[in-house]
Amino acid sequence: MDVVSDAISAVRAGRPSSNRLRVTGSWCVRLAPYEGAGFHVVLGGSCRLLTDGGGEPVALGPGDVVLLPHGTGHLLADGSGRPVDVRRAVPFEEVRDRDAVLPGGGPEVELLCGKYRLDRSRTHPLLAELPDVVLLPHRDGENPELRSAVDLLCRELAGARPGGSLALPSLLDLLLVYMVRAWTAGAHTGNWPAALSDPATAAALAALHAEPAAPWTTGLLAARAGVSRATLARRFTSLVGRPPMAYLTWWRLTLAATRLRDSDAPLATVARETGYGSPYALSHAFSREFGTTPGRYRGGLRAS
Incomplete structure (x- = not known):
């Protein structure tokens, strides 16, 4: 994707x-x-x-x-x-x-x-x-x-x-x-049109969206984009609004919420697909982001 x-x-x-x-x-x-x-x-x-x-x-x-x-x-x-x-x-x-x-x-x-x-x-x-x-x-x-x-x-x-x-x-x-x-x-203004047209930032975004569960680091992303770690961190943060690893965390949790909404996949499967080593690790990060556990989040969606 x-x-x-x-x-x-x-x-x-x-x-x-x-x-x-x-x-x-x-x-x-x-x-x-x-x-x-x-x-x-x-x-x-x-x-x-x-x-x-x-x-x-x-x-x-x-x-x-x-x-x-x-x-x-x-x-x-x-x-x-x-x-x-x-x-x-x-x-x-x-x-x-x-x-x-x-x-x-x-x-x-x-x-x-x-x-x-x-x-x-x-x-x-x-x-x-x-x-x-x-x-x-x-x-x-x-x-x-x-x-x-x-x-x-x-x-x-x-x-x-x-x-x-x-x-x-x-x-x-x-x-x-x-x-x-x-x-x-x-668009002639806005950060995201600029991010998608910036070769290094666009390459890093493409990698994160293609393989969100991969064990990415800023160094690996920089190598994929063909620039130094410092250059990628500076350009990515300026255009996207958050550093590469912070964006990856947010995107993984967004994907997890989407899977919880759209499927009955077990939490272990959702965790594996979004780059978390265990359901506990996903639940801990999910609760920090959304203020509720994955199970309660899914249950609330079903009830509504």
Whole structure:
């Protein structure tokens, strides 16, 4: 697994959901804050997005994709340019999955709107660094994988087809990966895009994520990255926010929590897979990080 895949896999829970929205006229819909991530794909027409935090509206046109990775509450409104009256916003739940013809005339707008369920208790710092709104505008030649995923989604949504109940959530998962990948490739600020583009730090991260249970030391990682221990420690800590071994400990425990959530594997198996010599060693480290034992953690998840 690579860093982006691991960061998403650690927090993703359940299946994504999506709805079509087709509206005309002078309109405004509200989407409440959500414990996950939201996204919109403009299939046709144009509109505006306004977050609860204020600021200038974000103009969206055909083919544009926008990700709200922290579940920020927001409005979607027609693209007329007229001031948006937030008091007349209609809850999204009232108009989703049906044609909503609202007064005032104007061109039709069609959107694919969706949500990803995320477990925020173990958010990877790469995802935490994402801004509230990630706009990925449609530009010829940019983000071809993302464009291909959007095209496939449009075709899948065009009508009921065999296997669609499996294809659609898989394509939505793929869309999330491509949105995060496009941000890391195009961001001009932020530590994590810089970390993934720094050869030494990226090589060390790749090694830790490929073999989290291996008996890594800073020296072994530095050799893998082709730099000195001091150079790796300095660059890794500056970009990632913690030294290599501290990051490894955090990531191992995050993986352990994910395995406890997603499987019935015995604690001894989870310990072995995450680089701990015994269930006791894992339990001790896990309790320090999460404030509870692995057994109680898993039991709490089952009860909820």
